[in-house]
Amino acid sequence: MQGPRALDTMRRRLLYRASGRSKLEAEEILGPFALQALPDMDEDELAAFERLLDLDDITLLEIFAGTRPTPEGLEEMFGRLRGFWKGSQHQHG
Secondary structure (H helix, E strand, O other), X not given: OOOHHHHHHHHHHHHHHHHOOOOHHXXXXXXXXXXXXXXXXXXXXXXHHHHHHOOOHHHHHHHHHOOOOOOOOOHHHHHHHHHHHHHHHHHHO
């Protein structure tokens, strides 16, 4: 188990990774979610988000769109990501 300082460092690193994707579409999906969700994620959730970020952008976008199966262990994180965007669409659309 990591301490609060280590988790804050991990959150900053993950925010950087989420906001600097090679495909703009992936960056636009991940960046706002990371800004909102990372501060409240616990260590296990941070590890799952890091696994999500390890996916290449095309795979990530296909999973997000539902055209590719979600990797085992990432179902909840992709569910949160999709839920964030469904809620965001209703607020802004």
